[in-house]
Amino acid sequence: MPHLSVRLYPGRSKEVKQDFADKLQNLVVDELGCEPNVVSVSFKEIPADKWTDVIDDEIAGEDIYIEADF
Template identity: 80%
Template sequence: MPHLSVKLYPGRTEEVKQDLANKLQDFVVKELGCDPKVVSVSFKEIEADKWKDVIDDEIAGEEIYIESDF
């Protein structure tokens, strides 16, 4: 607890993803007051033509706190 799953278009370097993972972990630790050892972050690259599947399968019908233009 907690696990963050980030879906994004392909093309970011491993360094960029690692930096983002570190920043997300730091933020979650600060906000939730948990041990960094229990925070995990994963990335899944989704091609642009498949992004609608993410919206349909994971976003539609969910409580959204920050909405984005897709």
């Protein structure tokens, strides 16, 4: 608790993703008051031409608080 799953276009380095994951973990710790060891972060790269179909399927049923406008 909690797990953050990030979907993004391919092309970012492992270092960039690790830095972003670290920042997300710190934000969650600060905002939710939990310990860092209970926060997990994953990444899934989705090609731009498949983005809409994949995202629509993968986030179906989730509560969306900020929606992208493509």
